[in-house]
Amino acid sequence: MKKTLILYIEILVGLGLVLMVFNINGDYAAEKQLWRIDREFATIAQDPKASPDAAYDRVIKKYEHFIKRFAHSRLQPLGYIFLGRVYSTHQDYRHGRSIFETAIARNKDKSTICLMALSEIGKTYVLEQNFPKVLETYDRVFKSYPQSDIGWRVPLLKASIYSLQKKEDLKQQTLADAVAYYKSMSQKNKKSLVGFVALRFLAETQIILKQWQDAEDTFRTILIEYPDPQYLTPSSAAWILRSVNVIAINELKNPQVAMGIYQQFIQTYPRHRLNKTLSVLVDTLKNPPKTKTAK
Amino acid sequence: MKTNQDQRIFSALNHAITTLAGNPPILLPYITLAFIQLFILEIFFFSPQFPLSFIFGPIVRKLWGEQFLHYPVNFMLLPRIWQAIQTPFYIFVSSFFICLSLTALVAINEGQTVKKEDLRKKARGLYIQVLAAAFCAFLLLFLIFQLFELVQNRAVLIRATSGVTYLIKRIVLDGSAYWGLAISIVVTTIFAYIIPIIIADSRKFFPAFKAGLKMLGRSFWFTFGLIIVAYLCYVPIILLRQLSLVYTAMPDLTLLTLILSILVMIAIDAVVYTALTTFYLMQKENQ
Structure with missing residues (x-):
C-alpha cells in the first residue's frame, strides 16, 4: 500500500509542479x-x-x-x-x-x-x-481616439470645464460646436454605429442646451433610423423613451409630441418588439392616471 | 445505560479506525478514491491556466463567462463546479470503491485470503446493487433538500426583525450549511445497513433495503449516534468554508477548504461504513 500511496502523491505533486512551472510568469x-x-x-x-x-x-x-x-x-x-x-x-x-x-x-x-x-x-x-492642461489632455484624446467612449464625450467634458471656470461664453460656444460636430458625424455615418452614437450625444447636448424640441426631433430620428436591436438595446431604448416622456411632459408641457413620435414608430415598424411598450405609453399619455388629491 | 451506549459508539469507531489502519485492502480503495477526487480538483484548479485553459477556457467562457477564467473570480466557480460533479461522482465512482473496501472487509472477517482480482470480481458483481442503493440515497437527499428549500424560501419572507419568528428565520437561513449536514446524517442513517447487507450477504437492493431498515430499527440509537459523532468531524470544514467566504483577502483558501473537505468526507465514509459493516457482521454472528 505504501508504494501505491507514494505513487499517488508523486502524481498529484508532479502534475501540480509541472502546471505551476508552465505558469510561473x-x-x-x-x-x-x-x-x-x-x-x-x-x-x-x-x-x-x-x-x-x-x-x-x-x-x-x-x-x-x-x-x-x-x-x-x-x-x-x-x-x-x-x-x-x-x-x-x-x-x-x-x-x-x-x-x-x-x-x-x-x-x-x-x-x-x-x-x-x-x-x-x-x-x-x-x-x-x-484647467488649460485638462483641456489640452481632452484635445489629445479627441485627436487620437475620437470614437472612444471618452472621445465622444470630449466636447461635453470641455464644456463642463468652462462651466467650472465660469466661462459661460466659451461653454455655450463649445456646446454649439458640439451640436455641429455630432450633427455632421451623424450625417456622414448614416445607418452605422458611429451615426447612432453621434445622434445619442447630439440629443444629450441639446438637452444640456435646453433645446427641447430639437432634442425630441433627434430622438425621433434615432427611433426611426435605428430600429435594429443592435442599436435599440433594452437599456438604450429605456433611456430614449424616458427622455422623450420627460421632455414632452415636463419641459414642452405637450404629451402629443411624445405620442406623435411613438405613433410614427408603430406605423413605420408595425411588427417591432418595442410596439407593445409604445402602445401602453401612448394609452397612458392619452389617459393619464388620476393622481389622488389629499383630503 | 447512556454511558454504555456512548462507550459502544466510541469503541465501534475506534475499532473501525484500527481495522482500516491495519488492513491495507480495506483502506486502499478509500485512498484511491481520495486520489481520484484530488486529481480532478487539481485539473479544475489549473483549468484557467495555460495549457489547460486551451481545453477548459472555451467551455468556462461559454457556460459562465470570461471573468471566471481570471483570478480571483475563478475561485467563485471552483466550489460550484465541484458541487455539481459530486452527485454523479458519488453514485458512480465512490459507491464502487466503498463496495470494494467492504468486500475486502467481509472477506477478511470470514478469514479468506484477500486477492485483488477476486475482490474486484465480487465487487463488480455487486456494483449494480450498490449503485441502486447510492442512487436511492441521493434521491431521498435531493427530495429532503427540495423541502428544505421551500422552508428557506418561506423564512426569507419573514419580516420580523426581533422575537421568536426572527430567531427562526436566522436559524433557518444562517444555519443552512448545518441543516445540510443534519439532512445528510438522517439519510446516511436510513441507508446505513443497506450497502453492508448487499456486500455481506450478496443480496439484491430491495431485500437488502428491507433487512437494512429492520436492522436499523433494532439498533437505531447506536447507528444514529455513531453517524452523528463521525459527521461532527465535518463541522470545522463548514466553519473554514464560511471563513473563506468572509475572508476575501485570501481566495486561495477556497482550494484548501475543498482539499480538506475531500479528505475529511472520505475519512468519515471509511470509518462509518467500516464500523457499520463490522457491527452488522457481529450481529449476524451472534444470531
Missing part, C-alpha cells in the same frame, strides 16, 4: 500578483493622507517589480497604470504623469491602455486645478 500568475498589490494599495487609498511614505514606497517597489517580472505579459501595461495611480494618490502628480506617458509610449498599439493613461493624466490635472 504567465498571465494567471500576473493577475494574482496584480490583484494582491492592488489590495495593498486599496488600503492606502482609503485614507491617502494617513498612510506613511514607507507604505507608498512598498507598493511602488512591488509594482516596479511586477512590471519587470511580467515584461511579456499582456497585463504588464496595467502595471504602469496602477503604478502611476500610486504616485497620483501620493499627490506626486508629475511623477504619476510621467509613468502614464511611459505607458502610452510603450503601448501605442493598445488603445484601451492609452485611453486609461490619458484619462489618468486628465484626472491629475483636474486635481491640480490646472
Whole structure:
C-alpha cells in the first residue's frame, strides 16, 4: 500500500509542479500578483493622507517589480497604470504623469491602455486645478481616439470645464460646436454605429442646451433610423423613451409630441418588439392616471 | 445505560479506525478514491491556466463567462463546479470503491485470503446493487433538500426583525450549511445497513433495503449516534468554508477548504461504513 500511496502523491505533486512551472510568469500568475498589490494599495487609498511614505514606497517597489517580472505579459501595461495611480494618490502628480506617458509610449498599439493613461493624466490635472492642461489632455484624446467612449464625450467634458471656470461664453460656444460636430458625424455615418452614437450625444447636448424640441426631433430620428436591436438595446431604448416622456411632459408641457413620435414608430415598424411598450405609453399619455388629491 | 451506549459508539469507531489502519485492502480503495477526487480538483484548479485553459477556457467562457477564467473570480466557480460533479461522482465512482473496501472487509472477517482480482470480481458483481442503493440515497437527499428549500424560501419572507419568528428565520437561513449536514446524517442513517447487507450477504437492493431498515430499527440509537459523532468531524470544514467566504483577502483558501473537505468526507465514509459493516457482521454472528 505504501508504494501505491507514494505513487499517488508523486502524481498529484508532479502534475501540480509541472502546471505551476508552465505558469510561473504567465498571465494567471500576473493577475494574482496584480490583484494582491492592488489590495495593498486599496488600503492606502482609503485614507491617502494617513498612510506613511514607507507604505507608498512598498507598493511602488512591488509594482516596479511586477512590471519587470511580467515584461511579456499582456497585463504588464496595467502595471504602469496602477503604478502611476500610486504616485497620483501620493499627490506626486508629475511623477504619476510621467509613468502614464511611459505607458502610452510603450503601448501605442493598445488603445484601451492609452485611453486609461490619458484619462489618468486628465484626472491629475483636474486635481491640480490646472484647467488649460485638462483641456489640452481632452484635445489629445479627441485627436487620437475620437470614437472612444471618452472621445465622444470630449466636447461635453470641455464644456463642463468652462462651466467650472465660469466661462459661460466659451461653454455655450463649445456646446454649439458640439451640436455641429455630432450633427455632421451623424450625417456622414448614416445607418452605422458611429451615426447612432453621434445622434445619442447630439440629443444629450441639446438637452444640456435646453433645446427641447430639437432634442425630441433627434430622438425621433434615432427611433426611426435605428430600429435594429443592435442599436435599440433594452437599456438604450429605456433611456430614449424616458427622455422623450420627460421632455414632452415636463419641459414642452405637450404629451402629443411624445405620442406623435411613438405613433410614427408603430406605423413605420408595425411588427417591432418595442410596439407593445409604445402602445401602453401612448394609452397612458392619452389617459393619464388620476393622481389622488389629499383630503 | 447512556454511558454504555456512548462507550459502544466510541469503541465501534475506534475499532473501525484500527481495522482500516491495519488492513491495507480495506483502506486502499478509500485512498484511491481520495486520489481520484484530488486529481480532478487539481485539473479544475489549473483549468484557467495555460495549457489547460486551451481545453477548459472555451467551455468556462461559454457556460459562465470570461471573468471566471481570471483570478480571483475563478475561485467563485471552483466550489460550484465541484458541487455539481459530486452527485454523479458519488453514485458512480465512490459507491464502487466503498463496495470494494467492504468486500475486502467481509472477506477478511470470514478469514479468506484477500486477492485483488477476486475482490474486484465480487465487487463488480455487486456494483449494480450498490449503485441502486447510492442512487436511492441521493434521491431521498435531493427530495429532503427540495423541502428544505421551500422552508428557506418561506423564512426569507419573514419580516420580523426581533422575537421568536426572527430567531427562526436566522436559524433557518444562517444555519443552512448545518441543516445540510443534519439532512445528510438522517439519510446516511436510513441507508446505513443497506450497502453492508448487499456486500455481506450478496443480496439484491430491495431485500437488502428491507433487512437494512429492520436492522436499523433494532439498533437505531447506536447507528444514529455513531453517524452523528463521525459527521461532527465535518463541522470545522463548514466553519473554514464560511471563513473563506468572509475572508476575501485570501481566495486561495477556497482550494484548501475543498482539499480538506475531500479528505475529511472520505475519512468519515471509511470509518462509518467500516464500523457499520463490522457491527452488522457481529450481529449476524451472534444470531
